[in-house]
Amino acid sequence: xxxxxxxxxxxxxxxxxxxxxxxxxxxxxxxxxxxxxxxxxxxxxxxxxxxxxxxxxxxxxxxxxxx
Amino acid sequence: xxxxxxxxxxxxxxxxxxxxxxxxxxxxxxxxxxxxxxxxxxxxxxxxxxxxxxxxxxxxxxxxxxxxxxxxxxxxxxxxxxxxxxxxxxxxxxxxxxxxxxxxxxxxxxxxxxxxxxxxxxxxxxxxxxxxxxxxxxxxxxxxxxxxxxxxxxxxxxxxxxxxxxxxxxxxxxxxxxxxxxxxxxxxxxxxxxxxxxxxxxxxxxxxxxxxxxxxxxx
Numbered sequence: 001x002x003x004x005x006x007x008x009x010x011x012x013x014x015x016x017x018x019x020x021x022x023x024x025x026x027x028x029x030x031x032x033x034x035x036x037x038x039x040x041x042x043x044x045x046x047x048x049x050x051x052x053x054x055x056x057x058x059x060x061x062x063x064x065x066x067x
Numbered sequence: 068x069x070x071x072x073x074x075x076x077x078x079x080x081x082x083x084x085x086x087x088x089x090x091x092x093x094x095x096x097x098x099x100x101x102x103x104x105x106x107x108x109x110x111x112x113x114x115x116x117x118x119x120x121x122x123x124x125x126x127x128x129x130x131x132x133x134x135x136x137x138x139x140x141x142x143x144x145x146x147x148x149x150x151x152x153x154x155x156x157x158x159x160x161x162x163x164x165x166x167x168x169x170x171x172x173x174x175x176x177x178x179x180x181x182x183x184x185x186x187x188x189x190x191x192x193x194x195x196x197x198x199x200x201x202x203x204x205x206x207x208x209x210x211x212x213x214x215x216x217x218x219x220x221x222x223x224x225x226x227x228x229x230x231x232x233x234x235x236x237x238x239x240x241x242x243x244x245x246x247x248x249x250x251x252x253x254x255x256x257x258x259x260x261x262x263x264x265x266x267x268x269x270x271x272x273x274x275x276x277x278x279x280x281x282x283x284x285x286x
Binding site: 006042045046049050052053054056058060 | 104105106107109110140158161162165166
């Protein structure tokens with residue numbers, strides 16, 4: 001087994017245990033909007049990361065001031 | 068050529084203009100205003116990091132070819148690195164765009180910074196989509212036959228033939244990535260020239276009391 005196969009197996013096995021992809025994708029239908037659940041999850045993740053980026057404290061170094 | 072002639076040469080004039088527009092301390096600064104100490108300012112450089120991963124993995128895929136990326140373990144691995152690099156690139160770029168939109172990053176003469184960023188986003192979309200039709204498998208065949216109907220319906224099928232693999236592959240590995248990289252370089256140079264957009268509060272203070280500009284806090 002080459003390095004790539006080992007890497008693919010190591011990464012894929014736990015992911016396959018969490019996500020069962022052996023079925024058709026689920027979709028959200030709302031009026032003219034037709035979007036897959038996985039894409040909805042990505043959009044929600046982007047909103048969560050955006051809000052966290054604004055609210056989460058940033059580690060502070062040493063400030064300098066010109067004046 | 069005399070000293071006066073040398074000063075009037077196009078290289079000397081170009082150098083003077085470049086240094087005047089972007090002096091070395093602005094081009095490669097060693098400090099940033101204190102207000103950039105927020106996670107929301109990190110997403111621009113995260114987008115750049117993703118782009119570097121995409122280009123590096125894409126160069127390896129182009130060198131090795133479809134037989135390698137479809138049928139070997141290492142090829143699959145780099146194929147996945149390329150795909151997930153693109154996923155992260157768009158994820159970080161969208162959060163970066165939202166952050167800059169809500170802080171109105173076009174303020175203070177930064178319209179060209181905003182426009183180049185927006186155009187990078189728009190050009191990156193077909194750059195990624197042509198990747199789907201460059202995979203060389205049944206998935207790409209199905210996508211290209213569906214997408215060509217969209218091109219024809221939009222009236223631009225004569226210019227973009229999605230069933231022409233050579234055309235789509237050239238767009239994906241040369242023309243569109245070249246445009247993205249050129250626009251990203253222009254975007255970064257413009258950010259260096261104009262500086263990172265200050266928060267609204269800081270802009271109001273500077274507009275009211277320009278002398279307080281010298282009291283800028285740095286990191």
